[in-house]
Ligand code: AMP
């Protein structure tokens with residue numbers, strides 16, 4: 224069970240043929256299809272229950288009582304369901320021509336010896352667990368989860384468990400980001416909160432780079448005089464590759480590397496931090512985790528009301544998705560302010576809208592799906 228949700232690191236090759244023999248998919252009578260035509264009476268010469276082998280082969284003019292999952296006797300090639308026959312003592316009357324293969328599950332219809340049933344890079348779900356058990360695997364090789372260090376920065380942050388001072392706000396991002404790391408199949412390491420002081424940030428950044436595969440910071444990456452994260456990353460040996468992306472929410476964002484370690488400096492507003500994590504950090508973590516599929520699913524939805532994205536940046540707007548007669552309807556969750564985390568709680572997805580564009584009511588819009596679309600109460 225420990226493999227559930229993990230990424231497979233080896234191909235799963237079937238060591239067996241499943242089912243190993245042709246078997247019945249109904250309770251009924253095993254017959255030779257060539258014996259049937261018009262109305263025929265067949266002798267009942269045996270009884271095969273699931274878990275038992277037939278005592279002998281089936282000859283011409285013969286049938287055997289058979290139950291679901293029981294192996295077909297040699298010579299039989301079809302099953303007539305019990306509700307379609309008249310049985311009387313040791314004789315059964317079958318009407319009509321029975322097609323060869325009727326109600327028979329052929330040997331190997333599920334898997335054959337040597338089949339690659341799951342490729343490396345696939346995520347192990349409940350069905351894969353079932354198939355692995357069927358094939359006799361009690362252990363499989365999976366990829367190691369990437370370790371991701373999370374650092375929040377800001378003098379104004381009071382961490383969980385401490386009373387916020389008069390000018391302080393609770394630390395949100397450490398926890399939403401740690402949760403996103405876990406949802407991405409990686410392992411978070413909490414570096415806590417650093418104040419807006421260069422040396423203090425550098426110290427935590429170095430700690431993170433020593434203990435994790437990836438470093439993610441939040442806040443302190445815009446252009447204010449207390450925005451020290453970029454300098455702290457550089458002073459810790461990271462090479463920075465970019466520090467702005469034309470998107471909303473989330474324009475200030477830093478990406479760099481220190482050797483092979485990716486370093487992401489995300490913005491501080493809670494929604495911006497979550498959205499930039501989705502778009503930049505999550506695919507990187509999926510790749511590092513060995514997964515084939517890096518991106519969330521996208522769908523085309525119908526805008527229930529106009530969805531406006533004024534301004535020169537590409538918009539990622541929080542929307543709910545509701546099932547309609549055809550496809551899904553997308554509706555803004557309300558105020559799109561980047562500090563309004565509640566809108567993220569309401570959101571099923573992010574509508575992707577080009578700069579200076581309004582999607583009219585009824586028009587199609589691309590939506591990145593953030594969660595499973597089960598009906599839910601909010
Ligand atoms: P900054 O990029 O440092 O200017 O931060 C942008 C906004 O995000 C400010 O209003 C910060 O107070 C807020 N913020 C920064 N870090 C966090 C955090 N960890 N939790 C909640 N809000 C934060």
Ligand code: MG
Pocket residue numbers: 376377378442443449491
């Ligand atoms: Mg700040």
